[in-house]
Every structure is written in structure tokens, then in C-alpha cells.
Amino acid sequence: MSSRPKNWPPSLPYFKAPQHGKDLTPTQLQFLRTKPTTTTTQSQLDDDGNTLPVVPASSPATETPCPRVKILPITDPLHPAYGQFGLFAATNISPGELIVAYLGRLHGRGTTSEESDYDIWLEREMDVAADAALGGNEGRFVNDYRGVPCGREKGRPNARFGNAFCERWGEVCVGVWAVGGGAGKKGKKKKGVEGGIRKGEEILVSYGKGFWEERRREEGDHGGEGDGDAGGDDYDENDDDDGEGQLS
């Protein structure tokens, strides 16, 4: 396999592992490198109180390039990210499966780039985020579900951000997971979602309401129209803005 995925922007660094910003403290590094054990700490539990999943070093989700996904140009003029790229399933993906890691520069609040549209909280409490604006892997191309036409589960995401301990790198990473295969956030069942993504489908997450509210504020400030939130729907996002796994 080539050392970069097809359609990767030629001038953008392609990461084969998470990059550590110089600002990360020993405590943050220790948090990242701590593999969950039977005696887990609070920060190793997800919203449902489950232990952080451990992803074996052999998982295709952490291969670079990742065989589970394709970066493709968005050619449908009705798609809100028309003219940009998106992330698509290269194989059928089972509900609840880790699709691909989201690699970027790991950093704290002090080195946040206000301009970045690729910065995602890994663990807000530990002040660690992953920014893929200046380099990353395929994960950086995942679009938000809002306004995207023709999805099998129209009007809702088929994937979500979530953390895992990745044995390939020996640290906690953000990943993109197929929805389904269990309860949603805080144990709530998501209405009508069975999960699983078919080969060829676009992989779509929710960036969280906060991301789009901030986008609207910026557009208001600048008086522009831009490529903001393309429309509402009945997907219940009330749990979306409580911490990790949201674009900041």
C-alpha cells in the first residue's frame, strides 16, 4: 500500500502516529499512556461508565493508510461540503466498530488555534485536544451529518467520536466509531438507529451544537454566509456538548 491515502492533499503532512505538542505536561502524557486496567480511574470511563476500549495493535482502524476508509471529493452540489472532501466507507462496517483513529497534534488550551476547523477534544478534563489542521490522517476528513442528502439514515450521524487505548501507539486516541452495537451516550437508545455503514456510504458524525453555534457567531461577526449548519432535523443532540469528542 502507498504511504499516503489517495486524495491526500500533497502539501499536508500525513501522520502515522499521534504527534505530541511541546506544551503537554508530564501529567497529560501519563494520562495518555495509561492503559486501562481492572482498577480504572474516572477519566478512563466513558459516559456510560464503561472502561475505555483497548484496540489491539493489529486493528485495521489504526493502520496508516487505513483500509476501512476512502477520502473522496464531494461532487454533489446539494452537499453542504460541496467542493471539499469527505470520508467514505471502503468496506462494510459493523455497528459499534472503530472505523479509523483521528490523528493530529495533541495539545492543551494554551496552544489552541482559533482558526482550526479540525480541533477535537480528546479529554476536556485533562485539557487534551487533537488538532488535525496542519497534519493528520484520514479521520480529519469526516464531515458533519447536518444537511447531507441521500444518507441511508438521513438526518442523523452514522458515526461518532470516541476514545480508545490504541496498542499500536501505546496511548489513548480519539477515534471515529460506527454508531449502534449498544446504547448511545449516557445509555440512551437512539431512536431508529441500527448502526452499521455500507461500503461506499459517507461516514458522518455530529460535531456538536457548540461547533455550529460558534460558526454562526463568527459569520455574524464577519457578515458572511459561509458554509455553516445546513439545517435542522429531529436528531436528539441534547447530550452532545458535554465534553469529549466534539470539534472545538
Ligand SMILES: C[S@@+](CC[C@H](N)C(=O)[O-])C[C@H]1O[C@@H](n2cnc3c(N)ncnc32)[C@H](O)[C@@H]1O
Ligand atoms: C473536519 S473538516 C471536514 C473535512 C472537510 N470537508 C475537508 O475537506 O477538509 C470540517 C469542515 O468541513 C466542512 N463541513 C463538514 N460538514 C459540514 C456540513 N454538514 N455542513 C457544512 N460544512 C461542513 C466545514 O467547512 C467544516 O469546517
